[in-house]
Amino acid sequence: MSISEERPGAGSGGQVRRRRRRWSEAQKRQIVAETREPGVSVPMVAQRYNLNANQVFRWRRLFREPARDVGVGRFVPIVVEAARGPAK
Numbered sequence: 052m053s054i055s056e057e058r059p060g061a062g063s064g065g066q067v068r069r070r071r072r073r074w075s076e077a078q079k080r081q082i083v084a085e086t087r088e089p090g091v092s093v094p095m096v097a098q099r100y101n102l103n104a105n106q107v108f109r110w111r112r113l114f115r116e117p118a119r120d121v122g123v124g125r126f127v128p129i130v131v132e133a134a135r136g137p138a139k
Contacts, residue, residue: 079110079113079114080114082096082100082102082107082110083107083110083111083114085099086107086111093107093108093111
């Protein structure tokens, strides 16, 4: 992460402008990985890094693992046999 600088804005009447922080892909992935630990919430992790939780949720979607091919969202063929008469 780049360090956020606070500096007076030119002609802003003494108001402080903040620079936008830049996060590397590796840092984003690390933050997202922390949100996937048991018992950890996204807002907790976001607060730890002084981020908005919505930003972390956006990164989670960005780095979402694709669904496994193990029967996810697929139809299973069903074979139905004709009913036979009562057993004798």
